[in-house]
Every structure is written in C-alpha cells, then in structure tokens.
Amino acid sequence: MATRSTVRERYSFANLDEPLELPDLIAIQRESFQWFLEEGLANTFRDISPIKDFSEALQLELEFDPFDEDLRPPPKFSVEECKEKDMTYSAPIFVRARFMNRNTGEIKEQTVFMGDLPAMTDKGTFIINGTERVVVSQLVRSPGVIFEPGERYRLRNLTKHQLVKGTIHPYRGEWMEFDVEHRPGKDVTCGTRVARKRRLGIFTLLRALGYDEANAPGFLDRFVSEFDFLEGQW
Known part of the structure; x- marks a missing residue:
C-alpha cells in the first residue's frame, strides 16, 4: 500500500523576504x-489627404478625430458575446469626407464608413471569429542602405564570381536590391531586384x-562615364 509522501520544509537563504513584483509583460x-x-490612424489619413485628380479640379479630404465617438464608437458586442457567437471583437471606423469641385465651387460633406477595426482586449489579445489570437512582436530592419560585399558560387560547376550587393530598405514599400556581378569570362553587369x-x-x-x-538627355552617357565597368552592358 502506497504511503503519502511527506512534505519537506524548505529554507530560504535569499536576501529578499518577498519575491519581486512581476512587471506588466x-x-x-x-x-x-x-x-x-x-x-497612428489620424496620421495615416493626414498623409493621404487631400486626394486630387490629375487636373486638381476635384479634391477629396478625409478628416478623422480619434476622440470623436461618432467617428470611433465603442465595440457593439462584448468579448464574451463574441466568443460565444463566433464573432470578431471590433469597432467601426468612420471619417468625415469633404468633396470639393474647384470649377463649380460645390462642396459636399458626408460621414463615410471605412470598416470594422479589430479591438484589443484587456489581456492584449484579439477575438477573431470567436477565437482568441495574439500578435507576436518582431524586429524590423531600420530604413537605410546596406552594402554586402562577398562571393557567390554557382551550383552546377562551382565556379566562383564576385558579387557586391546594396539593398535599399525604405520606410514604406518594397525593398530594392542592386548588385554588381563579375562572372568568369564575362563582362561586369549591374542589376536590380524589386521585392x-x-x-x-x-x-x-x-x-x-x-x-x-x-x-534626361545625356544622363545615361554621364552615368556610364562615371561607372566605366558598365560600358559593355550599356
């Protein structure tokens, strides 16, 4: 017959009597x-506003006040209701749109629904279709230009050719890579890759x-004269 294990007494030799308070992770x-x-939302609308046509006769302005409850009302349903009914815990987003016609002087204003924005719970999670999800933070490379000199091997015959690569990391948009290659027996080439x-x-x-x-008359000639190794490619 198995006997119950006795509880051992543990002695603490720590300098602090109480554990440290757990930070808000x-x-x-x-x-x-x-x-x-x-x-962030207001800055985004300010960046794209106003929207003009090619003749700049028509103009659309988007105004968003994050503290206006008419433009950013609270979620319609609670977290518990969204979990029970397989709904997304979200809140609608509206903007004040102002359309102007400079030719006629006509101005129209209207509140426009932009969409439902998922709302964050007190636990830092989101409820998507009734399922609780979390966004994991990741490191993003800072905007700038990075140069990477090195060598690359071809897989078929393992011949080696020099490669110098520069990558433009913009604040927004796709990366753009520039590389200079010198394959054995061939001229130096310069290429680019977008995304x-x-x-x-x-x-x-x-x-x-x-x-x-x-x-730009003469630009390419001056470009080649500056980088003379591209004369064969030009």
Whole structure:
C-alpha cells in the first residue's frame, strides 16, 4: 500500500523576504495599439489627404478625430458575446469626407464608413471569429542602405564570381536590391531586384524611372562615364 509522501520544509537563504513584483509583460502591446488608435490612424489619413485628380479640379479630404465617438464608437458586442457567437471583437471606423469641385465651387460633406477595426482586449489579445489570437512582436530592419560585399558560387560547376550587393530598405514599400556581378569570362553587369523578384538590368530600371534620352538627355552617357565597368552592358 502506497504511503503519502511527506512534505519537506524548505529554507530560504535569499536576501529578499518577498519575491519581486512581476512587471506588466503585455504593456508594450497595449501601449502600441493605443498609440495606433489615438495617433497612428489620424496620421495615416493626414498623409493621404487631400486626394486630387490629375487636373486638381476635384479634391477629396478625409478628416478623422480619434476622440470623436461618432467617428470611433465603442465595440457593439462584448468579448464574451463574441466568443460565444463566433464573432470578431471590433469597432467601426468612420471619417468625415469633404468633396470639393474647384470649377463649380460645390462642396459636399458626408460621414463615410471605412470598416470594422479589430479591438484589443484587456489581456492584449484579439477575438477573431470567436477565437482568441495574439500578435507576436518582431524586429524590423531600420530604413537605410546596406552594402554586402562577398562571393557567390554557382551550383552546377562551382565556379566562383564576385558579387557586391546594396539593398535599399525604405520606410514604406518594397525593398530594392542592386548588385554588381563579375562572372568568369564575362563582362561586369549591374542589376536590380524589386521585392526580390526577377533580376533586371540597371539601365532598364533607369529608363523606367524616366532617365532616358528624351527626358534626361545625356544622363545615361554621364552615368556610364562615371561607372566605366558598365560600358559593355550599356
């Protein structure tokens, strides 16, 4: 017959009698989302407003006040109701849209529904279709230009060619990579990749940006004279 194990007494030799208070581990998530609601959304609407047509005769302004309950009302349902009914815990977002016609002087104002924005619970989670989910923070590379010199090997015959690569990390948008390659027995080439897609020639990108003979006479010639190793590619 098994006997119950006796409880051992444990002695503490720590300097502190009480354990340290546990910090708020989800404060970063809550503060970040609160900043997004109170400042981030308004900054985004200010960045894209006003929206004009090509002739600038028509103009659309979007105004958003995060502290106006008419534009940012509270969620319609509670967290418990969303879990029980498999709904998303969210709140509607509205903006005041002002349409102006400079030719006629006509101005129209209207409150426009932009969509339902998921709301964060007190525990720092989101309720999506009745399921509680959490957003995991990750490190994001800072905007700037990074250069990476090195060598690369071809898999078929293991021949080596030099590679110098520079990557532009913008604050917004896709990454853009520039590389200079020198394969054995071939001329030096310079190419670019946008969003890590297929490699394009550097001159194809420059022409697409408008640096051709029609829009910028002599630019490509000066570019090649500065980087003479691209003369074969040009």
